[in-house]
Amino acid sequence: MLATMFENPKADMLYLAPTYPLIRDIWYPKIESFLDDLGHGYFINRGENTIKVQGAGKIFCRTMEHPGRIIGFEVLDAFLDELDVLTEDKAVEVWRKTKARCRQKIDGKPNQMYVTTTPEGFKATYKLFKKDPLPGSHLIQLSTYSNAHNLPDDYIDELKDNYPANLIEAYINGVFINLKNMPVWATYDENSNNSRERVKKADTLLVGMDFNVGRGCAVIYVKRGWSVHAVDEIYNSYDTPDTIRVLNERYPEHDITVYPDASGGSRKSVNATTSDLAILREAGYKVKTLKKNPNIKDRVMATNRMFCNGHMERNLFVNKDTCPRLSAALVEQIYDDNGLPEKGIGKYDDMTDAGSYPIAYLYPIKKSNTKRMEL
Structure with a gap:
């Protein structure tokens, strides 16, 4: 995002997150830290939810909670974070509303939209980029292991500790897992999880x-x-x-x-x-x-x-x-x-x-x- 803005100083960008707290608590601190490390000036207007980058354009920060409110501005590119958190219908509506905002014209630079998300079953991301890919789209599926050098040493182990085995493929390897019409309790095995225990006298x-x-x-x-x-x-x-x-x-x-x-x-x-x-x-x-x-x-x-x-x-x-x-x-x-x-x-x-x-x-x-x- 920032590289495109530095190369095209007149370009404005759109960043979308599922909720405003994610923008306030994660996006703003991260981009502040990044720009500070670059020694690049900026101003965050939390009232308007925009970031003005010195010597470049503006980043509009919006939530996906109300797709009908994604209006009133034009940008060169848009970045949709965690799109699959939404229901499929709502995610598709957000995609369409966002596409309508990507009409800022910069000579020699096509408008682009980027989606980063953890797969959440066969939902919008799967439909838009895997099952029936949009013309000109490109799907990149990455494993958390490929980014391990940027993560805390215990990050992957924590994922394995906290998530069931059937979802590790999605949350670590970025694989689409069908969550519809499959057993809810997919890791339960009648034999491996069987118990012979009974209530004893001293049990709570x-x-x-x-x-x-x-x-x-x-x-x-x-x-x-x-x-x-x-x-x-x-x-x-x-x-x-x-x-x-x-x-x-x-x-x-x-x-x-x-x-x-x-x-x-x-x-x-x-x-x-x-x-x-x-x-x-x-x-x-x-x-x-x-x-x-x-x-x-x-x-x-x-x-x-x-x-x-x-x-x-x-x-x-x-x-x-x-x-x-x-x-x-x-x-x-x-x-x-x-x-x-x-x-x-x-x-x-x-x-x-x-x-x-x-x-x-x-x-x-x-x-x-x-x-x-x-x-």
Whole structure:
């Protein structure tokens, strides 16, 4: 981007990111550092979201959140960062709106658009540059290993620690992975992740719970060293008090910590005055929950990573004999046409939701602070 601006001092540029915080917290500091290292003057106007480069043109900084607002200026080139974070339809709309901005004329220099992104399934980037490539487009797929010298020494190991094995191809090698109509819990193997563990007298029980009137679910875990084992399940309980009744009947002497659906703080499955979380606390259970449920993608990745991470280590296990519905759900639940886990009666989401809440709480995906950028 800057090289083109220095070669063409009248050229303006457009930088697009999924959200404004990414521009404010990552893009601005990075380009400030880069220009400072070059000893080149600049001025960042955070009110207008522009960067004026001394002796060159201007960089317009915009988000992709509202494609209809990508208007009112002309640029020579545009840079779209992490395009595949968006839904496919929205990403294509951003692409079209951006293309309409790339009409600044500089003698001898064609207008160009650049996309840098981690593949997120067969979405917009795949459609635009791989399946049916746009005329004149060029796709470059790079491995993180090729850029390892610019990254912290533990960056790749952290990726392998934090992401499930099935996504390492996408996040390290830049390969398009089909996330539609494939198993949601792709790293779960009925044999490799099978457990023979049962509840023991001294165990503290970790209970994942999903609230649904008439089909409430709970998954009971125990810890064994570094590993976590699903050892029991409750299925189709009528409501939260019914789930509590079953837990107390089965485990009257055990300490119980519940990791429920965060919406239970406002959800009232029994009456209009008492929330599900309040009912659990009144029952004497410890309740661990975030203010809101984690992003579905992060919850799925956290659980898949525990089933098998990028180092091929398995730390999450399910006793198929005592948790038959959970085991079946982990095998059979697939992604829908929108790239989300299938939901609804008979779609297994109740059991997998209950089973994944404790894992996402206790072993969340750690977001790397390292951001790779092409300037």
